[in-house]
Amino acid sequence: MGDATNSVASVFRPSPALSKVGPSAITRMTAATAELKRQGRQIASMHLGEPDFGTPGNIVEAAIRAMRAGDTHYTALDGTPEVKSAVQEKFSRENGIYFENDQIVVTSGAKMVLFSAFFATLNLGDEVILPAPYWVSYGDIVEMMGARAVVLPTDAQDGFKLRAEDLERAITPNTRWLLINSPSNPSGAIYRRSEYEPILDVIERHPHVWLMVDDMYEHIIFQDEPFVTPAQLRPDLQGRILTINGVSKAYAMTGWRIGYAGGPAPLMKAIKAVLSQSTSCPCSIAQAASAEALRGPQDSVRRYLGEYRVRRDLVITELSHCPDLKATEPDGTFYAFVDWRALFGKLTPRGETLSDDEDLCQYLLHDCGVSIVPGSAFGTPGFFRISFASSEAELRLGIARIREGCAALI
Known part of the structure; x- marks a missing residue:
């Protein structure tokens, strides 16, 4: 059976249209977060752009x-x-x-x-x-x-x-x-x-x-x-x-x-x-x-917006306590786009160099227990994206871990 499987795999040829395309950074972060949670890790999920509210009745x-x-x-x-x-x-x-x-x-x-x-x-x-x-x-x-x-x-x-x-x-x-x-x-x-x-x-x-x-x-x-x-x-x-x-x-x-x-x-x-x-x-x-x-009625849309506004203000305020991070206050959506370039080249407590966005996001995920998305996935290296479409408790936990993780860098 193994030989037959390898034989089939060896002749598979993907379309040239897929030569430059793979799973998105968000998809990869979602999979990595799910695996860590399956292992029993508590991860503050701040990577997914999905409202945590239920669909209106x-x-x-x-x-x-x-x-x-x-x-x-x-x-x-x-x-x-x-x-x-x-x-x-x-x-x-x-x-x-x-x-x-x-x-x-x-x-x-x-x-x-x-x-x-x-x-x-x-x-x-x-x-x-x-x-x-x-x-x-x-x-x-x-x-x-x-x-x-x-x-x-x-x-x-x-x-x-x-x-x-x-x-x-x-x-x-x-x-x-x-x-x-x-x-x-x-x-x-x-x-x-x-x-x-x-x-x-x-x-x-x-x-x-x-x-x-x-x-x-x-x-x-x-x-x-x-x-x-x-x-x-x-x-x-x-x-x-x-x-x-x-x-x-x-x-x-x-x-x-x-x-x-x-x-x-x-x-x-x-x-x-x-x-x-x-x-x-x-x-x-x-x-x-x-x-x-x-x-139908648009009451839920207005209520959700009020919740997002509170969460936005919370995220921007909490991030302001991180001296090496700079967050631009968003005028819309439920995302904050954060400049972390002041931390380029620093070392993690394990001696690993933060040379790009992926390094930072992997460090924060595996060492600090918080999931975010690298800015390079959006065509803008030197930044990362936080989603605040999560509960206030999750957001407070996630940003506290980001702050601690940044403070631990050498």
Whole structure:
């Protein structure tokens, strides 16, 4: 049996599309954390971007009603009429954007919108501009398509936001997309109207460049200024803008796997072709629940936001007691992005040198019992990401361990 297994393994050839892609840093940290917990270690988990709240009851009840009504079959591949109508109403009510039915798709998670849009539009050698820090999956998905991720570093002093002049310099004849995530995972940065406008002016001057906007954290914002999205600001550019969102973060529905998007009809038609040969359709039950999430009472969203604000303030305050760490207060999301560069080159109590983000995260995990994500996974070495989508007790424990771990460095 062993020989046969080795023989099969020896002839396996992975696709060239996977040559530069592997499990994400978050996935690896999740697996490592789970293994340590299985061994009986108490780990303060601050790596996972998942709300610790339960899905609101009205949403769960909508799913139950759908099942009892027999809504357990295939749906249209881009979403049921009910959920697409709810998405249409959401865009109109909250963003002032109107999309026709054929300009909306509903998918099995917002990542599937990203994947399908890139699959449908990218050719070998095309370029996608990613302001860093960026969500870990963006670059890998682009590379899987045989395209090139063009990473544009941003600065903490600029609020981790792309500058129009840097965008202008980065655009080439091969540029196909600019991808902006606001509020940003991992930095928590939010683009205001005055910050979007110069960027949109650049996009307008380059008709071959399209804009993909990931608004997943739209409802987790701490600033008083209203949230804005590019298609709302520049209707004249809507023919080149894909606006992506979902129910995972705002409604604590990560496991329901529903994302949605609005954009130009020709692009959506191409996305639907990808969906027809991949996921076929999103889960019918999850679509019914998502329609209720978008149309129903929003009290839970406001309550969650209040909790996140308390946790954000706790995390930033506690981190301020770590003299070698510098945390930028996030305007949105439930993440803090922390600068640890003052600790580069220091030694752990076991004599190991901290030469990069991975070294720091492995030290804090195995020696101190706290899990975080290295900034290099987000295209920004010298930082790490903390998720404060956990209880206050977990956050206090985790930051105390980070503080102790940093103080123990030589």
